[in-house]
Amino acid sequence: MYVAVKGGERAIRNAHRLLADKRRGPRNLPDITLEQIASQLALSVDRIMAEGSLYDRDLAALAMKQARGDLIEAIFLVRAYRTTAPRFGFSEPIDTSKMSIERRVSATFKDLPGGQLLGSTFDYTHRLLDPTLQGAEIEQAARADVTDEDRPMPRVTDLLAHEELIEGDGEAEEGAEVGDLTREPLSFPAERDLRLQTLARGDEGFLLGLGYSTQRGYSRTHPFVGEIRVGMVEVEIEIPELGFTVSIGEIQVTECQMVTQFQGSAKAPPQFTRGYGLVFGQGERKAMAMSLVDRALRAREFGEDVVAPAQDEEFVLSHSDNVQSTGFVEHLKLPHYVDFQAELDLVRRMRREYEDRTADEGKEAAE
Amino acid sequence: MMRQEAMGVLARANLEELRGALGAWPEPPDAESLRGPEAGLIMLRGRAGGGGAPFNLGEATVARATVRLSSGEVGFSCVLGRDLEKARLAALFDALWQREAEVVDMHLLTLVRERLAGQIERTAEETAATRVNFFTMIRGEDE
Structure with missing residues (x-):
């Protein structure tokens, strides 16, 4: 169990300042823009939207930057954002x-x-790293006529x-409620x-x-x-x-x-x-x-x-759900001192009892 | 063009196009805000199998606004994204469209539709260039 702790304000403040500094990286390099992230790292941005369950490319790009490229952290940020915004309604099902x-x-x-x-696909590529990609001039996509068919x-x-x-696709039940896990567990x-x-x-x-x-x-x-x-x-x-x-x-x-x-x-x-x-x-x-x-x-x-x-x-x-999973797994690193202290006491007592018991048994065997 | 269709085009207009059209308007339209502009979420739905029972796919950010012209027309907008100014202007032009459809059409909707058609055509042509015909090879043991 996690028990609230006090103190550490200055250390936490400085840790976050260090995080911001590391995020920015060497100052002689240009600051990466959200437009660059959204357009050149588009598939990461798409994954943040999908698992963040929020369609907004700009927000996903911002989350990616803020999380230093840690996708699950970025997804967490997007999920946190969506809880702050009011819901206006539902769309018609997309076709x-x-x-x-x-x-x-x-x-x-x-x-x-x-x-x-x-x-645009990675299929049929040879999966060989391409060192010429760095700074290379890339030609425009090919085009072909579009026919009516x-x-x-x-x-x-x-x-x-x-x-x-x-x-078949199955029929929708007339007037059936559509379940929503963001409203009902x-x-x-x-x-x-x-x-x-x-x-x-x-x-x-x-x-x-x-x-x-x-x-x-x-x-x-x-x-x-x-x-x-x-x-x-x-x-x-x-x-x-x-x-x-x-x-x-x-x-x-x-x-x-x-x-x-x-x-x-x-x-x-x-x-x-x-x-x-x-x-x-x-x-x-x-x-x-x-x-x-x-x-x-x-x-x-x-x-x-x-x-x-x-x-x-x-x-x-x-x-x-990776936000739920990471929440529960990662909470283990937060201070559990009281909880662990109690378990430590318990193990000490059990060991004492064990030692007393084996000592008694040893005595009986010797007699 | 129906109002429904005009609203669909307005939702796809960018801020530059909306501002440009407003700048070209003879005199600044007199309008009051009835609601917003405000940002929020819409839950997007899909269908199982593509055409079956609906399910909640995930949310999208939207901005919406309602305005009323001094001449009485009420304009409404709801657009994907969080651009409040875009939502306000889209609602304003929805109201203006009800009063002067041809002018809105000429100064704004035609331009937006041309841009969209160009984008759609470009994507379709780039995709068409990747059309593939696979051949099934006859293997030795079939002969």
Whole structure:
């Protein structure tokens, strides 16, 4: 248990001053700007937005700078900010089928309507460090004509749905409340809306490890990437006073449709099942991991045996938040003197008793 | 153009465009603030599987404002981001649009739409250049 302590004001003040000094670094180097962070370290900024659960590039860039590049610390800062701001309402659900596509690939269908667009990707690079990158002149991106068949680009899952070989998106229950873990603490069993919200803001590393575990046989689902798409989607809100919805701008998201092991029973014909991933910004690894874990967590729905960590919703959902995790792990370094003193006394007493007992036994044996 | 559409364009206008249009306005519009401008959050929603039941994806910062012109029109804005001045001007132009749609269209909305179309086209062309056609190779054992 942590017991409040007093004192140390000057040391703390100087420690924070030292932190600010280290953050600035050598004064002969230019101070990094938020615009540079947002544009040149964009994928870190996207991760801060996704796991900070707040879409605002400028704030995420500021958090990144303030945290000296420590992403979990930056995510913590963004989460703290959001608790200070009033909530005005909810958006209409975003429509990813109307996305302005920046990247779209499918590992399951070679020739899909709209085609495959690699966009800006690390895929097919050789992962060799490039020393010439430092200060190099970079050429502009190539361009090609856009044909009418490029737009719109239907989701792969919609193309297949009519054949019923793959499960549909499911219907929204009329007038059902949408669960919100920022308003009500999680309770179990948790429905899919709450699971998806938790996964969308969950730690990429944790979900990546869990997703990987399902591939290695801890709840085998034999996944394929049906589709990954990255791009801008419109955000609309309903204005009651006006009686219509208004578009308030666009956000970038990454969506992953994972197509997994088919199910069939005496009552239902065999069909591929699905997992879903959706994250702020360009975050394909996270979206893929999320879709794998989403599918594993649907075990109850499909009557699958819960045998692996990735299927255990209480385990997954309770430990995927890196702000919660770091809060509890990192509090261990704060002063625990009183608590530890009590335990120390206890161990001393127990050792005394142990020594007395063994001494007695030794005496009895000798007699 | 419907008001709904005009508001969507205003939400995408940048501060420079809004200020430029205000500067070009014959005389400074007489308006009072009814609410804000104020910053807050909107919870953004997605749908399971893309088209299924809604879920809460995460929040976004927004700025909003409501203004009333001396001639009575009430203008409203809600825009992504935390730019209060942008929200105030977007609300002002929403009100002005209800009074003089053609003028707002000419001095502001047309410019914004042209800029947006250019951006969308550029992204689409850069993306189109990365279109890929994978071939499935016939392997020896299939022959």
